[in-house]
Amino acid sequence: MTAPVSNAFEEAASKPSKSKPKYPPPLSLRLTPNERERLERDAGQLTLSAYIRLCLFGDSVPKHRTRGTKVIKDHEALALVLHHFMHSNIANNLNQLAKATHMGTLPIDDETTSCLREACTEVVQIRAVLVQALGQSGRRK
Structure with a gap:
């Protein structure tokens, strides 16, 4: 390989890759069917994650990106x-x-x-x- 080509490969290989932000591992919680039903009912239009954050931390928690509310109406x-x-x-x-x-x-x-x-x-x-x-x-x- 010629030097310019070799240098180009080395430059491309040494460029930092775009890494995704590291998120902590998800938290798992087991609920009885009745407990889950109550959570879903109490959450209303909120996702379960948003509702649980609201219950735990109140309004002081920054808003998370969500996929929206429950979509299917009928x-x-x-x-x-x-x-x-x-x-x-x-x-x-x-x-x-x-x-x-x-x-x-x-x-x-x-x-x-x-x-x-x-x-x-x-x-x-x-x-x-x-x-x-x-x-x-x-x-x-």
Whole structure:
């Protein structure tokens, strides 16, 4: 190897790597099902971690980054949508349509157009149910 190339490798190897901040290991606590249920109920919209910190340290603890509050608003609606997805071939059918479109072999006649419109309507309905179940507004940001 020539000297400039060797030097370049040495420089690259000697650069400090970006290290992630070290966090202490997590604390584990075993609870009975009743104790956990009570904690979750008392926490309300807070995560369990945030609620426990609040109980232990009060308002003096700095806010931690969280993933947010409990997201699913309607478990039954979500279960219904997932059930329909499990018993449908929608993913496979959409993949076949995309493949045929890319190959230029998708016949665009009245029947195909009608089926595509119907599929789009169903996807919009599925999206609406998912948005409702997840408690979102449905508007894109």
